[in-house]
Amino acid sequence: MFPRQTASRRRSPALNNPLELGRKHKPDYWLLIWCALLLAIGLTVVYAISPALSETYHVGNNYYVYKQLIAISLSLVAFFITYKVPLQWWKQAYKPLLIIAGLATLMALVLPVNPSYPAHRWVRLSSFSFQSVELVKFAGLIWLSSFLAGRIRQNTITSTSKTLKPLLYILLATGFVVAGIQSDLGSAGVIVAIVGSMAFVAGLPLGRITLIAAIVLIGVTLAISISPYRRARLETFIHPQSNCQGSSYQACQALIAVGSGGVIGLGLGSSVQAYGYLPEAANDSIFAIYAEKFGFIGSIVLLAVFVGFFTRLKTIAERSTDDFTRLLVIGVLAWLSVQTLVNIGAMIGLLPLKGITLPFISYGGTSVVFATAAIGLVFQASQYTAYNTPKIKADNVVDKRNYRQNMVRRASY
Numbered sequence: 001m002f003p004r005q006t007a008s009r010r011r012s013p014a015l016n017n018p019l020e021l022g023r024k025h026k027p028d029y030w031l032l033i034w035c036a037l038l039l040a041i042g043l044t045v046v047y048a049i050s051p052a053l054s055e056t057y058h059v060g061n062n063y064y065v066y067k068q069l070i071a072i073s074l075s076l077v078a079f080f081i082t083y084k085v086p087l088q089w090w091k092q093a094y095k096p097l098l099i100i101a102g103l104a105t106l107m108a109l110v111l112p113v114n115p116s117y118p119a120h121r122w123v124r125l126s127s128f129s130f131q132s133v134e135l136v137k138f139a140g141l142i143w144l145s146s147f148l149a150g151r152i153r154q155n156t157i158t159s160t161s162k163t164l165k166p167l168l169y170i171l172l173a174t175g176f177v178v179a180g181i182q183s184d185l186g187s188a189g190v191i192v193a194i195v196g197s198m199a200f201v202a203g204l205p206l207g208r209i210t211l212i213a214a215i216v217l218i219g220v221t222l223a224i225s226i227s228p229y230r231r232a233r234l235e236t237f238i239h240p241q242s243n244c245q246g247s248s249y250q251a252c253q254a255l256i257a258v259g260s261g262g263v264i265g266l267g268l269g270s271s272v273q274a275y276g277y278l279p280e281a282a283n284d285s286i287f288a289i290y291a292e293k294f295g296f297i298g299s300i301v302l303l304a305v306f307v308g309f310f311t312r313l314k315t316i317a318e319r320s321t322d323d324f325t326r327l328l329v330i331g332v333l334a335w336l337s338v339q340t341l342v343n344i345g346a347m348i349g350l351l352p353l354k355g356i357t358l359p360f361i362s363y364g365g366t367s368v369v370f371a372t373a374a375i376g377l378v379f380q381a382s383q384y385t386a387y388n389t390p391k392i393k394a395d396n397v398v399d400k401r402n403y404r405q406n407m408v409r410r411a412s413y
Contacts, residue, residue, distance in 0.1 A: 028316055028382035034309035035375050038360035039075075039368070041302065043068055043289050044268070046282055048362050052274035055281055062283060064363060071365035075372035082376030090377065091146050091324055097139035104132040109181060121182045131366040133187045134176055138370045140170070141194060141331040142377075148202040149323035157203045164208050167195060169207030171212065175219045185223060185230065190339050192216055197334035198327050237352035250285065253278040255346045257288035258299075267294030280390075282363035284355050288347045303344075310337050314380060319385035329381060332374045 043065075043187035050064045107123045108131075123130040133198035147166070151157045161166040171192060179188035198211055224230040236248040260266065271353070274281045274289055281289050287336040291299045313333040320326035336359045357367040 009141055016159060023335060024199065024383050026383070028312055028385075029203050031309070031316065031375065031379055034305060034312060035360065035372070037230060037305055038309065039372075041290075041305070042286070042358075042361035042363075043072060043367075045286060045293070045361065047200070048293065049271055049274040049281060049289055050272060056274075056276040057334050067365070071363075071368045073172075074365060075369045078373035079376040079379070082373045083380045089134075089382055092148060094143035094146055095140065097135075098143055101132065101135045101139040104130065104135050105177060105182075107298050108132040117190075121184055130368075131364075133182065133184060133191075134370040136174075136345040137194070137335060138374060139222045140191065141328065141335065141374065143248070144170075144195060144198055145324050145328040145331060147270075148198055148327050152202055152323050158205055158208075160208075163204065163211075167204075168212065168215065171195060171216060171217075172206055175216075178215060179262055181221050183227075184355070185220070185341060186356040189220075189342070189354070190356065191333060193338040194331050194334045197232060198331050201330045202323075202327060215269050235350050236347075250279045251346075251349065254285055254288040255349055257285075257292040261292045261298075263293040263296050265291070265298050268293055280355075282351075283357055284343065284362065285347060286362045287358050288342050289348070290361070306340055313378060316382045316385055320381060321384060321386050325384070327365075329378050332378050335374065343403040345356055 023220055035247055046068045047065050051061060053059075053064050054061050085266050104123055109120045111120075111124060121133065123132055148157070148163075148291050149275070151163050152163075154163045157274055169339055174188055178191065179185045194210065195211065198213075224234055232270050235242070237373060241252060242248060257278055261271065266272075269291055271289060271290055278288060285304075287299075290302060294301070309331060313329060313336075317329040317333060320329060342351055342354050343356055343362075346353045357364055360368060360370075361372050
């Protein structure tokens, strides 16, 4: 459904302009509806398990509900800011955003850690806590969109020195800091997925993407082999019932929670696993609690909501009229969809436990705020999409090389 663009065909003014968004129209309200529905589901689950969490951790009865309401309120503020501030400003603001993300990461590395969570992932100041990697995802997403859009405009997307090397440096730095020092292999994997998806859509040759994938695979293998904790998690994934009272405890309890839900679930007010049996019941393991309460049917409904949400993101990307916004939406789609797949896959035993949240559902301020802020950018971009997206077909080598660059671009002649 997209026009084929070859070297002999002249690019439109919209594509020659670094950020020509076209005529403004109504935004994609379906995206807003799906996002609001996910936030409402997450708040409902947190509210339902709040008494159990309060009893387990000896806090006020409404502590978790109030904290989640504050997080959602902050996320709405973040959404309003990213929606109202023009995309052109965000495109130019990646440098200060990256500097702030770097400073936040440095603070997380040098500040004292919580004995219960010894990894250097959070900036903790009194009662305030902030997970720096979420800001890294957000800032990196904007930078990468601008970087790849510039390479497309300069026709250097296939250049090793100008495109491939910077991407490799970013991935190596991410692996060293996020996966190595911060011991957050799950978030590092999400960042790799963002970079890979955006590079693929931008038109980076498959050979170079394969090279990047091979380097990442070697890095992941080394990260697992030198870490007893990660080796134990991998063994837990391969043999989840081998040590249910030790290293496999969370995986076993998650499967028990999912299985206990049966077809229709135990009910919104009923949960056994939330009473201290399932670790991180409100955060990483919230899908297992949801499945316990709403069963197989409720889980299918939640997955359908996520599919509807991701479909709207895909549609907006397909209809984007410039490279920056198209890549930006693709990055958000990769970020949230991969994180969703990893979280749910870990809870049902299809993937190893990674310790990352379920977008919009899990309890936690940083994840909710930055995910919603990213949706604000997409919601703004949806005001400038095109409605006609004619299909293209790659008939020769030149067309195949440019196919991925053009498959979600509408050109006007």
